[in-house]
Structure formats: structure tokens, C-alpha cells
Amino acid sequence: MRRDPRPAAGSVGRLYTAWPAKPKHKRKPLFFKDFPTLARQLLYPPRNLPGSTHGVLNMFLKRALSMIAVGAAVAFGPGQAFAAAAPVPFCIDDSAANGGALSTSSNCSNGSGTNGFAVDLINGGYVEKALVTDTGSGLAFNATIVVDFGQYQLGGSEVDAGLGGVYDLYAVVTASGVLTGANTFKANTATLSFYLDTGDNTTLDLTSIDSGTLAFTPGLGDLLLGTSTTLLSGSGSTASSGGSDGFAVTFTDFGLSPDGEEFFIAPRPFYLSVYSDGDINDGTVDVVGPGLLELRGDVSANFFIPEPGTLALVGLSMLGLGIARRRKA
Numbered sequence: 001m002r003r004d005p006r007p008a009a010g011s012v013g014r015l016y017t018a019w020p021a022k023p024k025h026k027r028k029p030l031f032f033k034d035f036p037t038l039a040r041q042l043l044y045p046p047r048n049l050p051g052s053t054h055g056v057l058n059m060f061l062k063r064a065l066s067m068i069a070v071g072a073a074v075a076f077g078p079g080q081a082f083a084a085a086a087p088v089p090f091c092i093d094d095s096a097a098n099g100g101a102l103s104t105s106s107n108c109s110n111g112s113g114t115n116g117f118a119v120d121l122i123n124g125g126y127v128e129k130a131l132v133t134d135t136g137s138g139l140a141f142n143a144t145i146v147v148d149f150g151q152y153q154l155g156g157s158e159v160d161a162g163l164g165g166v167y168d169l170y171a172v173v174t175a176s177g178v179l180t181g182a183n184t185f186k187a188n189t190a191t192l193s194f195y196l197d198t199g200d201n202t203t204l205d206l207t208s209i210d211s212g213t214l215a216f217t218p219g220l221g222d223l224l225l226g227t228s229t230t231l232l233s234g235s236g237s238t239a240s241s242g243g244s245d246g247f248a249v250t251f252t253d254f255g256l257s258p259d260g261e262e263f264f265i266a267p268r269p270f271y272l273s274v275y276s277d278g279d280i281n282d283g284t285v286d287v288v289g290p291g292l293l294e295l296r297g298d299v300s301a302n303f304f305i306p307e308p309g310t311l312a313l314v315g316l317s318m319l320g321l322g323i324a325r326r327r328k329a
Contacts, residue, residue, distance in 0.1 A: 103162030187234030
């Protein structure tokens with residue numbers, strides 16, 4: 001026993017047991033100022049982990065980050081958690097839709113021998129039909145949006161590939177919600193489906209959306225690449241003044257199909273969220289009333305993982321998990 005070097009007032013000193021020895025190795029911090037480094041460590045675990053550990057880790061990260069994404073939207077409000085997310089690169093292998101060869105030079109791979117090319121943004125145009133109804137307590141809407149992507153980008157420059165010439169990518173969004181003003185909308189529920197049209201022959205104009213049911217039917221042989229039914233935020237305006245027309249929508253829990261796994265080959269796990277925004281070129285309305293709206297415009301989309309601020313919630317979730325386990329024990 002030794003005496004405490006910090007004696008209490010009016011006493012010589014307190015007896016205490018020996019302090020535990022300091023660890024020989026300093027622990028690495030859970031979070032880093034360099035976010036790309038953290039993202040790489042989360043997305044690409046060390047290769048010397050057993051195979052089963054990789055699978056469990058990927059599954060855990062996907063579920064944990066999906067819950068964190070939802071938590072961020074609740075904490076910061078709709079549209080604030082991800083709207084400012086910068087595009088991040090992903091790797092595409094379009095050889096199956098391009099006669100067995102990549103449609104442009106390879107500059108990335110999946111780490112297992114499959115090569116591809118990197119993009120961080122997909123641009124295109126969209127058409128939308130929205131049916132507005134009077135519920136007695138306000139106006140509500142149901143809408144179907146068909147997005148026809150025609151250009152890849154990387155770092156602000158076009159990636160000259162087969163999209164829009166040899167094959168096509170398109171997305172179908174269905175949404176329902178309420179009008180929050182004379183020309184503003186807020187979606188409460190929505191779905192996202194991402195397709196590959198290997199023949200570039202599917203009709204994607206306003207006639208492809210049924211005016212009565214708002215149904216869209218994918219082209220024969222088109223491949224479903226990925227889906228999401230978890231809407232984080234969705235809002236828009238049909239106003240023609242002040243440049244405020246357009247929409248912004250964020251989905252999370254974006255899951256790839258088997259065909260999607262072969263098209264979007266990296267990273268793994270694939271980015272969990274999709275952010276898209278656009279403006280209206282034709283069909284703006286300053287005061288919306290009951291009836292059918294038909295809109296056309298430009299759109300872009302990118303995939304991403306949560307920002308550093310939302311990743312801080314990982315520590316809280318892990319802490320809560322540890323407390324729960326101790327209580328259970």
C-alpha cells in the first residue's frame with residue numbers, strides 16, 4: 001500500500017491500492033479526423049481476418065450504418081442529414097451489357113480480378129405524373145417518377161461509356177404524401193427501383209406512366225439492379241418563380257440484386273444510400289389544385305455513406321449495446 005499524493009484537507013494522506021499498470025500499446029482512437037481513412041477501414045476490413053469474420057462484419061456494418069442513417073434524419077431533421085453529401089466513387093462493370101467488354105478504359109476493380117471503371121455521379125432527365133386529391137383536410141398526392149440516366153461523371157467530368165447509346169439505366173420512384181403549401185410537397189412514403197435496359201429500347205417518356213393508375217411497366221428483359229423502400233427525406237416544389245422548382249429525395253437501405261452485384265462491383269458493402277435531386281423544365285405550377293400533374297426535368301443521382309457527424313453515432317450505439325449486454329449478463 002502507498003499514500004495518495006493528493007491528501008484530503010486536514011489529513012496526512014489516504015491509503016489506496018496500487019494503480020493498474022498502463023497498457024504497453026496505445027489504443028487507436030475509434031474515430032479519425034481523416035474521414036476517408038475511417039471510411040476505408042469500415043468498408044475494407046483487414047484481409048487477414050477469417051472469412052466468416054468478414055461476412056459478419058459486413059452484415060453488422062450494413063445494419064448499423066442503416067440505423068445510423070435513420071437516426072441522423074430524426075436528429076437533424078428531414079433533408080439535413082444527407083443533402084450536402086459529396087459524391088463518392090463507385091466501380092461499374094458494364095461488360096454484360098456491352099458485348100462482353102467494358103465500354104471504356106478500366107481504372108478500378110473489385111479486388112478479385114473483375115475490372116471496371118469509376119464514376120461518382122449519374123445524370124439524366126425525368127418525367128413525372130402526380131395525382132393530387134382533396135382529402136377534406138388538405139391536399140394529398142401520389143406520384144410516379146421515371147428517371148432516364150444518360151451520362152456518367154467522375155470528378156465533374158463526363159465518363160465516355162456505353163450509357164445512353166449501347167445500354168440504358170433508369171430508375172422508377174413511386175411516392176405519396178401531402179402538400180405543405182400552395183406549390184410545395186412532402187413525401188411520407190416512397191420506393192426506388194433501379195434498372196438496366198441492355199438494349200436501350202424501353203420507352204421512358206410520359207406515355208410510359210398510366211394516367212389513371214400511375215403504373216409503370218419495365219421493359220421486357222430489363223434487369224432490376226437494386227431497390228429501396230426506406231425514405232429518409234423527400235420534398236419538392238412546382239413553383240416557377242425564384243428558381244425554387246424541383247425536388248430532392250434521399251433513400252437508405254439500398255440493396256443490390258444479383259444482377260446489381262455484377263454491375264456495381266465495388267465497394268463492398270455497397271453504399272447504403274441514394275441521393276437525387278432535379279429541377280423542372282416543363283410543367284411548373286404556382287398554385288396546385290386537385291388533378292393530374294405532368295412534369296419533365298433534369299436529374300442527377302449519387303450513392304454515399306453517412307457523413308462524419310453521423311458516424312459519431314456509431315460510438316453511442318456500440319456503448320448502448322455494451323450496456324445492454326452487461327445488464328443481461
